[in-house]
Amino acid sequence: MVREVTLKGMTWSDPRGYDPVVAAAAEFFRMHPGVRITWDKRSLQGFESTPIDELAATYDLMVIDHPHVGAVVLDGCLLPIDLHADAESLLRLEGETVGKSFASYRLDGHQWALPIDAATQVQAIRPDLQPAPVQRWDQVMEAARDGAVLWPLRPPHVLMGFYTLSANLGDPCAVTKGPLISRKTGFAVLQALQAMAELVDPACRTMDPIAALNALAYSPRHRIIPLTYLYAPYALEGYRPNRIAFHDIPAIGIGGPIGSALGGTGIAISARTTEPALCTRFAIWLASAEVQRGLYSANNGQPGNARAWGDPAVNAAVGNAYANTRLTHEAAWLRPRHKGYMAFQEEGSQIVLDAITGRTSHATALDALDQRFIESFPE
Template sequence: MFSIKLRQGGNARMTEHKKIRGMTWSDPRGYDPLVAASQTFRDRHPDADIVWDKRSLQGFESTPVEELAETYDLIIIDHPHVGAVVEKSCLLPIDRFAEKTALERLFAETVGKSYQSYSYDGHQWALPVDAACQVQAIRPDLVSAPVKTFSDVIALAKDGRVVWPLLAPHVLMSFFSLLANSGAPFPVTRGTAINHTAALDVIGAMATLADLVDPACLTMDPIAALDALCEDNTFALCPYVYLYAPYARANYRANRIVFHDMPSLGASGPLGSALGGTGIAVSSQTKHPDLCVEFALWVASADVQRGLYATHNGQPGNAVAWGDPAVNAPVGSCYSNTRMTHEAAWLRPRHDGYMAFQEDASHILLDALTGKTDPKSALITLETRFDESFDHE
């Protein structure tokens, strides 16, 4: 049985009825498990109600956390926001309330760099409740086996069988994934040069694929791409898309999807995929920090993650859940099938100013892929814009 120990000194008053507001994202994967967990958590704390609101995937990826922290006690965040979070002092450092042993346990149980992605400036700003990176999705009734290489992707794309989400920022995530996979990851610090030879090769490969897929891909995020993969028999493969475990469930959509490790452009297998996933954070303005941290620790724990979290459309971030056959069985073994890609995923920059760069860089890259700008010029602009992002105030 998972037990939670908190450091003493919080300001929560256990005699009052506590109303806690949470903000997550609108997909069932982001909403359903938190609602279920909050209902069960009420059994532990009958004097507390946790109510969740939700925003779109695009809102999740772009809304400043400091705006949400003014209204909500608990917030599901994306790790690239962490640098801005530290700068704005809008979240609580969870390590100041949680016992060190509890955090060490979660660190040991993380999938890949999920726990590390919320560590910044000496503190832990969120706990991973969901792990994801770019993997491949196939229709097993339309293709006999997952593809292994980018050349295999091109071959299927020539037959019109590939769908690929290119809406910002996902085009940039594919660029990051393929660049790291080729052995030349994108810089994470100022003044570090991009490997132009490798980057131009990646842009060239992406442009070749972009020319072969339906132009509608330019308007697709991962959910739209996976819906297209499910809807009819047009597409058989989505080569680079964030893992969405619910799509691997029977009867979740018209056709079931199976997820596998990402196809490789480089020679070292499925490494370097751009890390995604989500973490649960606590607003620095909450009136109930102890209770919020207790909930965060509890919902990130192995018992909850492999239990009610997984059974309510959740996609766990805890490695104990990922290795559990009972968790894998309902979702076509998507966790064990993609474990190598997730363990070898690449961690994006997280400095204050990165989020604006991510949006700008996505459009710079799209212009290069669609022939509006020369790839060499686009790469120089990308490099300049990245260095400028460190001047954010």
């Protein structure tokens, strides 16, 4: 007799977040008759801000991002993947990760999620208007003076740009308690960001990466987004009226495309689930190279597995978006993950936005960033 089980999952509403897990649930049901996984979805803004403990009270499986992990550890709302996963499977997935994706979900000796989607800030261009990517930040400024640049400034993405430029200059922001950034680098980054903010359309202040990429895809004159999270489906033919190509970030420092603020998502399991072993089996399967370069990529998914990223067929479908941004991803910077960080991310984003749009001085902003960052750590 087939055992009937229904698991509830929560993901985010973009096709990149929703379509591949729905397709995976259907295939898992075919492989395991009686095991149904239903998926709900929330907005990108909700995905970035909703506390995990709220979701864990309702769902068995959750797609999360890594800055929540510190709160997860102290709140005890997620099941450590390693409690029911075999060590060999975890070691294999760690070896197949893109950059720090696997490590971003490991804290306090446990693995709290498995990477299923790798992303960091990259460069997006319209290849019909901009045949080749730019290499340096001064080239971005030149294009901005021509009115050709879009840039998602809606929090938290304005703070992600601050992080990326800081790390690219070779002086990354702190991840432990103390001042967030050195004064010299902080001033340099705010000056660079303000110079750009004064040249782009004020509408950028309300744009997240999805809105900016949609605007780029439809625009007759914009041709570059210098820093935006990779959304590989926009590189598919026919996904939007004009295809977008993705490349390594333009450098403001001397080390090349390093230090981009890591994003991406992982599959996590609620500590309250009544099916921990089954959820773990699904999570490992979903993160596997076989699924990631197969049905996951074929259903608007953006894989987190390096074997998918290196697959010629997977790359061909998205204009080599993975190959062309691989260096940026491998050299990405890992954000703080302590409990209290998410509140700082919200406050810090507004502080940076106020500084680069002339509402407050750069000195005042840097003082506030340091103070809020230090206060964000538990006593």
